[in-house]
Amino acid sequence: MRKITLSNGKTVEVECLSCAITSGEIEPDGGVIVETEYFHAHQDVAYPIEGLVILASKLHLTSPHA
Structure with missing residues (x-):
């Protein structure tokens, strides 16, 4: 898992940021x-x-x- 700070100041912990966004998690x-x-x-x-x-x-x- 990676911790990423978003532009709104919120920190999220995700395996893959793109997957989290495309799935609607973020x-x-x-x-x-x-x-x-x-x-x-x-x-x-x-x-x-x-x-x-x-x-x-x-x-x-x-x-x-791939």
Whole structure:
């Protein structure tokens, strides 16, 4: 488990931050931008930079070469 401090000051302990967000365990402050069967787009929960969008796969990948 990893401890991560979110931009709202809340600290969470998760195995995988992307998995926690795509499963709904953690709700991004700005909400979900768009969600499909395979992907989830949201603002970064740790560093909310204007215009920066995170596109997370709903399938847990350990490597881009998997």
